[in-house]
Amino acid sequence: MKKHPRYIPAFHFRWLTDWYDPMMRHLFPEEALKTALIAQARVQPGQNVLDMGCGTGTLTLLIKQTQPNAAVYGLDVDTQVLDIARRKAEQAGETIVLQQGTATFLPYPDGSFDRVFTSLMLHHLRREDKRRALGEAFRVLKPGGELHVADFGKPHNPTMWLISLVVRWAEEVHDNILGLLPVFIAEAGFRPVEETAGYRTVTGAIALYRACKPFAG
Numbered sequence: 001m002k003k004h005p006r007y008i009p010a011f012h013f014r015w016l017t018d019w020y021d022p023m024m025r026h027l028f029p030e031e032a033l034k035t036a037l038i039a040q041a042r043v044q045p046g047q048n049v050l051d052m053g054c055g056t057g058t059l060t061l062l063i064k065q066t067q068p069n070a071a072v073y074g075l076d077v078d079t080q081v082l083d084i085a086r087r088k089a090e091q092a093g094e095t096i097v098l099q100q101g102t103a104t105f106l107p108y109p110d111g112s113f114d115r116v117f118t119s120l121m122l123h124h125l126r127r128e129d130k131r132r133a134l135g136e137a138f139r140v141l142k143p144g145g146e147l148h149v150a151d152f153g154k155p156h157n158p159t160m161w162l163i164s165l166v167v168r169w170a171e172e173v174h175d176n177i178l179g180l181l182p183v184f185i186a187e188a189g190f191r192p193v194e195e196t197a198g199y200r201t202v203t204g205a206i207a208l209y210r211a212c213k214p215f216a217g
């Protein structure tokens with residue numbers, strides 16, 4: 001077995017990782033998008049929350065700052081981004097649990113979390129790994145728990161459609177642009193699956209999704 005699985009780093013190339021946060025802040029509606037994702041999740045005191053593919057920890061920290069009485073975990077495959085996330089948590093004086101691992105094989109028991117977030121990670125995974133990661137999110141959620149996703153979605157206007165003609169060849173974005181993320185989320189067992197918001201960005205359409213793990217029976 002390989003020690004380090006193949007993965008696409010935050011900004012595609014490892015040498016660009018230190019630029020990830022400044023670029024996100026300046027070129028992307030990062031704060032609006034992540035704030036909206038957290039708002040739709042309504043995290044409650046005492047809940048366990050996972051940020052899958054947490055990267056530099058911006059969303060992970062925001063979740064903790066929004067609900068200080070939740071236990072917040074961030075997982076990413078890349079130790080370089082986790083080091084940045086750790087520094088940011090220290091500077092902010094926040095306690096979050098950061099862990100290295102892959103979304104396709106989460107190191108948590110079944111039914112561990114009330115909320116799973118994943119922001120801009122799924123388009124880094126090949127189709128079979130998108131499905132695996134969503135299956136893992138389903139497994140680690142408690143019945144009644146919720147998945148909250150931000151990622152590239154199907155373009156809903158001509159400008160976003162034009163941008164998508166270029167972006168669809170980047171990383172593993174193609175399935176997102178075809179509108180398959182909600183299909184894969186539903187295939188993992190989530191009901192209902194809703195697209196809750198859309199953002200026009202310089203890199204194309206970003207969609208937010210909310211999905212629930214049904215109570216058994």
Ligand SMILES: C[S@@+](CC[C@H](N)C(=O)[O-])C[C@H]1O[C@@H](n2cnc3c(N)ncnc32)[C@H](O)[C@@H]1O
Pocket residue numbers: 007008009010011052053054055056057058059075076077078081101102103104118119120121124125
């Ligand atoms: C574009 S960044 C998004 C980071 C963060 N969630 C955000 O919204 O800013 C994508 C992240 O997914 C991580 N990633 C890629 N493949 C992964 C995998 N199989 N398991 C966990 N994380 C993965 C990358 O290391 C990177 O940090």
